[in-house]
Each structure stands twice: as structure tokens, then as C-alpha cells.
Amino acid sequence: MSNENHIPDRDEGIDGYVKIDRYNPDLIAGLSGNYLEVLKQIGENPEREGLLKTPERVAKALLYLTQGYDLDAKQILNSAMFKEDYSQMVIVKDIEVYSMCEHHMLPFFGKAHVAYIPNGHVVGLSKIPRVVDVFARRLQVQERLTNEIRDCIQDTLNPWGVGIVIECRHLCMSMRGVQKQNSVTTTSAFTGEFLKEKTRTEFLNLISAKLG
Ligand SMILES: Nc1nc2c(ncn2[C@@H]2O[C@H](COP(=O)(O)OP(=O)(O)OP(=O)(O)O)[C@@H](O)[C@H]2O)c(=O)[nH]1
Numbered sequence: 001m002s003n004e005n006h007i008p009d010r011d012e013g014i015d016g017y018v019k020i021d022r023y024n025p026d027l028i029a030g031l032s033g034n035y036l037e038v039l040k041q042i043g044e045n046p047e048r049e050g051l052l053k054t055p056e057r058v059a060k061a062l063l064y065l066t067q068g069y070d071l072d073a074k075q076i077l078n079s080a081m082f083k084e085d086y087s088q089m090v091i092v093k094d095i096e097v098y099s100m101c102e103h104h105m106l107p108f109f110g111k112a113h114v115a116y117i118p119n120g121h122v123v124g125l126s127k128i129p130r131v132v133d134v135f136a137r138r139l140q141v142q143e144r145l146t147n148e149i150r151d152c153i154q155d156t157l158n159p160w161g162v163g164i165v166i167e168c169r170h171l172c173m174s175m176r177g178v179q180k181q182n183s184v185t186t187t188s189a190f191t192g193e194f195l196k197e198k199t200r201t202e203f204l205n206l207i208s209a210k211l212g
């Protein structure tokens with residue numbers, strides 16, 4: 001297949017889960033046409049060599065970055081839930097987050113820390129970062145992203161509680177606008193046992209601890 005006509009296949013998305021329809025040629029052609037106009041309107045010459053394929057590249061990139069709309073986070077969790085008699089806190093920390101703010105469509109990125117206390121079932125560990133990606137790969141605000149991850153895990157796994165902390169830098173606050181280069185936004189969301197100070201403190205201590 002020539003590179004020019006290459007349409008990303010499912011393995012180029014959140015691996016194994018992206019519906020191929022997201023990259024259908026009509027959609028890519030429509031978006032590319034719009035980006036061609038954008039190039040003209042910002043004062044560029046879309047015919048110069050370096051920009052010839054840019055509208056299509058941007059179209060594919062945007063579809064990639066918003067692939068979460070096509071994915072079902074609850075289905076992902078349900079696909080790997082196992083009965084297990086373990087009722088201590090499970091934490092997956094330092095999960096990379098890449099999302100886009102819904103106000104400026106500029107990236108915000110950082111880390112998510114996700115914990116739950118199992119109530120008869122555990123979930124395959126990899127499914128937790130996948131759930132983070134499903135909600136991050138959409139236009140978002142950090143607060144809603146945090147709550148959506150919490151609610152999905154609580155509703156699907158029915159654990160004794162869920163704790164989420166997300167720390168991100170927003171490019172709309174650094175490369176434009178208020179232009180603050182070092183500010184980091186922290187959001188959190190809790191259910192059940194994590195609403196109790198003792199559990200929440202244990203979680204916060206464990207995510208601040210360094211390995212080794
Ligand atoms: N609460 C919240 N606000 C966000 C997030 N991402 C971006 N924003 C803010 O959304 C707000 C939009 O404000 P507006 O005044 O409508 O937009 P603006 O004129 O571009 O604002 P400035 O960024 O201050 O220049 C800004 O304050 C952004 O910092 C987010 O994840 N959560």
C-alpha cells in the first residue's frame with residue numbers, strides 16, 4: 001500500500017480496540033478539506049511542498065486523538081474481571097495522560113493515579129490505563145475526565161471505593177493565554193472507602209512514595 005493512501009488500521013489506535021470505521025476515507029477527506037481551508041485562512045500556501053499532505057495528516061491525527069468517542073470503557077473493564085479474594089487497595093500510578101481541552105483544543109498532559117478496593121472482583125491491570133485513555137482521548141476538561149474514570153470503575157467493578165488523582169499541564173495556559181510555564185493542575189475524585197480520611201491518606205501516601 002502506498003504511503004499516500006495509507007489509512008491507519010486498528011493496531012495504530014489504543015491497540016486492539018479502535019473501530020476501523022473511525023478512519024473511513026470519506027471522513028478523512030471531509031476533515032482534510034476543512035484543514036486545507038484553515039491553512040489558507042492562517043495565511044499559508046497549502047500548495048507548497050511541505051504542506052501538501054498536511055491536511056490529511058492533521059485529519060488522521062485528530063481522529064486518533066479523539067478515538068475515545070468510539071470506545072466503550074465499561075466493555076473494556078468487563079472483558080477482564082476476575083473473581084478474587086483480595087480486599088486491599090490496588091493502585092496503578094503514574095499512568096500517562098494525553099488529552100485535549102475542550103475550550104482551545106490544545107493538549108493537556110500529565111499523570112493519572114487510579115486506585116480501588118476490590119469487592120470480590122479484580123480487574124486486569126492493563127484495563128485501568130485503557131479506561132484512562134478512553135476518556136482522555138476526547139475533548140475534555142480535567143475535572144470531567146477525573147469523574148468519568150471514577151464513575152466507570154465504580155459502576156462496573158462495584159468496589160468498596162475508587163480514588164483518582166490526575167496532575168496535568170495545560171498548553172492553553174503555557175503557550176498562549178496566561179502563559180504560566182510551570183503550573184500544574186491537580187484534580188481528584190473519590191467514592192466509598194476513599195471518602196474516609198484514613199483510606200484517602202493511605203492512597204495519597206502510596207502515590208507519593210518512590211520505588212526502590
Ligand atoms: N476548569 C477547567 N478549565 C480549563 C480546562 N482547560 C482549560 N480551561 C480553561 O477554560 C477557560 C476558558 O476561558 P475563556 O475566558 O472562555 O477563554 P480564553 O479567553 O481563551 O481564556 P484565557 O485562557 O484566560 O485566555 C480558561 O480559563 C482555561 O484555562 C480544564 O481542564 N478545566
Ligand SMILES: [Zn+2]
Nearest residue numbers: 101103104172
Ligand atoms: Zn484550553
